[in-house]
Amino acid sequence: MSHFHQTAEMLLPEAASTYAPQVDRLFWAILWITGFFFFLVQGALLLFVLVYRAKPGRPAAYLHGNTLVEIIWTIVPAVILLFLTLASQKVWAEIRFPKQMPTPAVQVEILAEQFAWNIRYPGPDNQFNTADDITTINQLHLPVGEPVLIKVLSKDVIHSFFVPEFRVKQDAVPGLPTQVWVQATRAGQFEIRCAELCGLGHYRMRGFVTTEPAVNFQEWLAETKANE
Ligand SMILES: [Cu+2]
Known part of the structure; x- marks a missing residue:
């Protein structure tokens, strides 16, 4: 096991049930995805605040919107959420559906x-x-x-x-x-x-x-x- 994984596993309580590793895998997947986008968005925000800050003689730009960009930022999260939903659903059913209980x-x-x-x-x-x-x-x-x-x-x-x-x-x-x-x-x-x-x-x-x-x-x- 890599050093990173050992450190990461220390952040969670030890796993002592059969389905704990599946729950943990979901946890880490969600944390990595949301973490990646958190830093991406916050970084972009910071960059834009600096680059496009008010400067003497530079008029404010008027943007009506951009259909292509809006379609992309709607579809990408939708696909990610759909993927997470399907992955979670499998684990949830195994743990919580009375019919699937051993x-x-x-x-x-x-x-x-x-x-x-x-x-x-x-x-x-x-x-x-x-x-x-x-x-x-x-x-x-x-x-x-x-x-x-x-x-x-x-x-x-x-x-x-x-x-x-x-x-x-x-x-x-x-x-x-x-x-x-x-x-x-x-x-x-x-x-x-x-x-x-x-x-x-x-x-x-x-x-x-x-x-x-x-x-x-x-x-x-x-x-x-x-x-x-
Ligand atoms: Cu109580």
Whole structure:
């Protein structure tokens, strides 16, 4: 890997989900394109301000417009935007379209409330809200290498479930259950940050994600159940 790429990757949180690299590629593509045009336009602006500034004896020019130039500066951004839309759409569909979500190995429900994350696993019967459910507060454990379906709910106001390393950010809206899926690619410890200002305690609405081998995950579930 080149030195540049190492430096660039340090600007983003580490990638810990299967689709994180695709999201990052889009991010960099958009940043490079918009960055290039930003400097191009600002440079031209500066140049024009200097070159065409008021000078004694030089009358202001009257320009009615230039159809050719206008067509070019409309078509070029349109083509770029179309390209970005198509590229984004593919990734978006893979991550967010329920029909394209992989069959989950594990399901978990996350109920946000001021100011905590209530986490619920369905237990052996795979049904939520039954006696064998396993519940925790602010402690989300996931097995590495297995698709997990996360149901996102809210008890009170709008929160947002955000795990930067997974490249997942999903609003938790009262009355509107939503779902995301994630497959962790490495074992580690990450944070859930609430990404929607949800009240005075918003700053301390923090959860913890532990990704671990499936065996350890199952052990943790059993332990958590036993300690309930
Ligand atoms: Cu919140």
